[in-house]
Amino acid sequence: MKNSKTLKLLSEYGQIAFGIVLASIGLKAFLLPNGFLDGGVTGxxxxxxxxxxxxxxxxxxxFSIPFLILGFYTVSRRIVIKSIISIIGLAFFIQFENFATITEDKLLISIFGGLFLGAGIGIAIRNGSVLDGSEILGIYLNDKFGISIGQIVLVFNIILFGITALVLSIEVALYSILTYIVAAKVTDLVIEGFExxxxxxxxxxxxxxxxxxxxxxxxTGMTLYKGTRGMGSSGKQEDFDIIHIIINRIDIKKMYRIVDKVDPKAFIIEFDVNTVKGGVLRHYLDKKKDKVLPKH
Structure with a gap:
């Protein structure tokens, strides 16, 4: 048991270290040499x-200290400790590594700088840490006032890029917005996965x-709810199963064809799923063993 926890902890910190490397590449090889910005505390x-x-x-x-103090009261101490280690690690890595500037093309700088930075931030968040404190600010204000974290971070960055346009130039601000968009999308992709x-x-x-x-x-497997009564055009029904499944979006057309083949009048509700954890999502049947499902 202790060995598994130790291995898990080492895996988490190893992945965070990899995230730090990616984020520092985005900063030192792309953004810093060309005066470009990202959003949040890094920006x-x-x-x-x-x-x-x-x-x-x-x-x-x-600049991370105030957000880490907020984090002490809004998130777990474990996350704060990991975040302190991560931010200090990122600072040291930026200080001592020397990546050569890869390109001077502004569009490539924005895209790939945001890509590396977003990937690094996303990997850190997946392992219970943050490299940017603006998310912690979002959590705090959401808890106090009920404003969504996404809106808080967006307003935070609108102010930051507005100041950038006034102090530096509109061009830098526009490219920095592009960097932020790429970084945010890549961060979401890393956190939520490709599926x-x-x-x-x-x-x-x-x-x-x-x-x-x-x-x-x-x-795919499914969760079954026992339906006891339903009133509709076909009258009252009793003792039937309500089927609930989670599938990949690419399988949705196939699912409709399958249901339509069995019951064209079936009532189907489709809805977005933000997070899936636990359970088995697809390919439950061991086809190699020719497993046969029991018939009712």
């Missing part, structure tokens, strides 16, 4: 660095056949 540090001759590593740590899952609820008089056909042809 503030980069903006101040263009105005005063203060080491970017020091600025990253200093896009949706939920489907199916109500059918032929529920037994629908259940079996979905498992056999789509290869």
């Amino acid at each position: 503030i540090a980069l903006l101040v660095n263009t105005l005063v001759d203060v080491n970017i590593s020091i600025l990253l740590v200093v 896009d899952f949706i939920g489907v609820t199916i109500v059918s008089k032929k529920f037994e056949s629908v259940e079996i056909t979905i498992m056999e042809e789509l290869g």
